[in-house]
Amino acid sequence: MQRTDRGELRLRAEVGRADVAAVREITAATRFFRADEVDVAAELVEERLARGEASGYHFLFADAGASAAGYACFGPIACTVSSFDLYWIAVHPSFQGQGVGTLLIREAERRVAEMGGTRVYVETSSKAAYASTRAFYDARGYRTEAVLEDFYAPGDGKVIFVRQVG
Amino acid sequence: MQRTDRGELRLRAEVGRADVAAVREITAATRFFRADEVDVAAELVEERLARGEASGYHFLFADAGASAAGYACFGPIACTVSSFDLYWIAVHPSFQGQGVGTLLIREAERRVAEMGGTRVYVETSSKAAYASTRAFYDARGYRTEAVLEDFYAPGDGKVIFVRQVG
Numbered sequence: 001m002q003r004t005d006r007g008e009l010r011l012r013a014e015v016g017r018a019d020v021a022a023v024r025e026i027t028a029a030t031r032f033f034r035a036d037e038v039d040v041a042a043e044l045v046e047e048r049l050a051r052g053e054a055s056g057y058h059f060l061f062a063d064a065g066a067s068a069a070g071y072a073c074f075g076p077i078a079c080t081v082s083s084f085d086l087y088w089i090a091v092h093p094s095f096q097g098q099g100v101g102t103l104l105i106r107e108a109e110r111r112v113a114e115m116g117g118t119r120v121y122v123e124t125s126s127k128a129a130y131a132s133t134r135a136f137y138d139a140r141g142y143r144t145e146a147v148l149e150d151f152y153a154p155g156d157g158k159v160i161f162v163r164q165v166g
Numbered sequence: 167m168q169r170t171d172r173g174e175l176r177l178r179a180e181v182g183r184a185d186v187a188a189v190r191e192i193t194a195a196t197r198f199f200r201a202d203e204v205d206v207a208a209e210l211v212e213e214r215l216a217r218g219e220a221s222g223y224h225f226l227f228a229d230a231g232a233s234a235a236g237y238a239c240f241g242p243i244a245c246t247v248s249s250f251d252l253y254w255i256a257v258h259p260s261f262q263g264q265g266v267g268t269l270l271i272r273e274a275e276r277r278v279a280e281m282g283g284t285r286v287y288v289e290t291s292s293k294a295a296y297a298s299t300r301a302f303y304d305a306r307g308y309r310t311e312a313v314l315e316d317f318y319a320p321g322d323g324k325v326i327f328v329r330q331v332g
Contacts, residue, residue, distance in 0.1 A: 034245075036244075037245050040244050077317075078202075078206050079200075079203050079206055079318065080317060081318065081319040083317055119316065145312070145314050145315070146311070146312030146313070146314060147312070148287075148312060148326065148328070149311075150285065151249055151285070151287075152246050153246065153247040153248070154247075160312070160314065
């Protein structure tokens with residue numbers, strides 16, 4: 001158990017109806033995602049609710065009391081033997097800088113390894129605005145494997161990080 | 167219109183129930199895809215049949231008489247402004263070496279550009295067995311943008327090609 005300014009943090013892998021709104025709120029509040037990206041983040045929760053684990057989307061929520069402080073969404077990459085994608089990881093600004101992201105990423109990695117995964121991929125933008133995001137992965141043992149120039153938009157490339165786990 | 171050994175080739179973007187089996191047959195016959203990959207290829211057709219264009223999967227079939235000689239599956243990449251993925255392109259061995267793949271990839275690119283796409287990404291294996299696949303993309307103006315080592319499996323990396331279109 002870990003404490004934040006607002007109390008104890010609990011990790012939860014079960015996904016409920018209310019998490020659609022929670023994911024919307026967290027991702028929008030970070031101001032790191034466009035509206036269409038917030039929509040995609042919420043759709044993955046819907047997909048998980050509709051199809052269960054067969055959706056391929058695993059979630060981890062870090063709850064601080066009644067609030068979701070942050071969450072991670074990850075899953076096996078189709079057509080790979082043991083590669084996983086960390087699709088989303090986001091911490092609500094009210095809870096940033098308190099180790100929530102580290103707790104989420106480490107538990108996600110543990111669960112990936114438990115499912116037989118050996119590599120976790122995570123992607124983010126190459127833009128200057130995402131320097132703190134890239135520094136977060138760097139500091140947690142992820143290395144830059146590739147950069148796809150102009151992938152997201154002209155001048156906005158995709159940086160692909162990877163970490164071996166298990 | 168283009169001719170093959172078995173007659174005229176017709177390109178078709180409409181997807182029908184029979185295409186689930188056609189895609190299974192084509193992908194399995196190439197011997198380039200594992201059973202789980204053939205499953206995924208067929209699932210994308212099902213997804214398209216179930217959800218229409220909202221699935222995000224666009225198809226092109228090259229029909230030679232009553233047979234599907236090959237097909238391509240492509241679509242916009244979520245959270246990007248104008249990047250598209252060429253998810254699948256495969257030509258039945260009976261029709262290889264007759265320009266079917268070129269016809270499919272060029273028409274896919276034309277349709278991507280028509281939808282406002284500017285970049286087409288395609289991924290394949292780094293293994294020696296896929297040298298001909300990589301040469302196919304190379305020869306059609308795709309350049310290697312990145313290689314993710316061990317992505318598909320140990321010793322089996324992912325090569326990411328990209329071509330600007332439109």
